[in-house]
Amino acid sequence: MCRLIFCKGRPAVDKKLRINSQIRVPQVRLIGEDGSQLGINTIQEALRISMEQGKDLVEIAPLASPPVCKIIDFSKLKYEMEKKAREAKKKQKATHLKEIRVRPKIGEHDLAIKINHIKQFISVGDKVQISVMFMGRENQHRDLGQALAKRIIEMLADIAIVERNPQQFGNRLIMYLIPKKSQ
Numbered sequence: 001m002c003r004l005i006f007c008k009g010r011p012a013v014d015k016k017l018r019i020n021s022q023i024r025v026p027q028v029r030l031i032g033e034d035g036s037q038l039g040i041n042t043i044q045e046a047l048r049i050s051m052e053q054g055k056d057l058v059e060i061a062p063l064a065s066p067p068v069c070k071i072i073d074f075s076k077l078k079y080e081m082e083k084k085a086r087e088a089k090k091k092q093k094a095t096h097l098k099e100i101r102v103r104p105k106i107g108e109h110d111l112a113i114k115i116n117h118i119k120q121f122i123s124v125g126d127k128v129q130i131s132v133m134f135m136g137r138e139n140q141h142r143d144l145g146q147a148l149a150k151r152i153i154e155m156l157a158d159i160a161i162v163e164r165n166p167q168q169f170g171n172r173l174i175m176y177l178i179p180k181k182s183q
Helices: 012-016 043-053 074-091 108-123 136-140 142-155
Strands: 027-031 037-042 056-061 068-072 097-102 127-133 160-169 172-179
Touching: 027 043, 027 056, 037 043, 043 056, 043 068, 056 074, 068 074, 097 108, 108 127, 108 142, 108 172, 127 142, 127 160, 136 142, 142 160, 142 172
Parallel strands: 027 068, 097 127
Antiparallel strands: 027 037, 056 068, 127 172, 160 172
């Protein structure tokens, strides 16, 4: 059951762990398969013990002094690590950034439609970037854009919070909204 791995293209799990002859230190702290401490042994002795048991010698803590190695079936360890990685990935929620662009002189009905779109994005957990764009003479009346941004924040206060307050970037006023934490 003892194997040597010298293949390229292995998953990331193998790159983190060294097994059997890949371990290049003179002494290791050895742990049995049941978790019992077997003491500090030379690498040759540790490899001999693992071969007698038909298991692999896996370097668990390479930065320890001396490095910690465990006698275990490597394929079983790899399977358990991949299983933990899959479980962790399932629990992650990917958030997307959605952008809504408005102008300072937007009509009431158009603003209501944009607000509904923002509500849809927020309800599924997405982050929303609201850009108030200024063109031509609108650049002279930036206060209208600030007022519009405040109005949008007030309209969405029940479902969203401001992650970043409105800031001017060139001819745009940009702010970010994120969903409120459900309590």
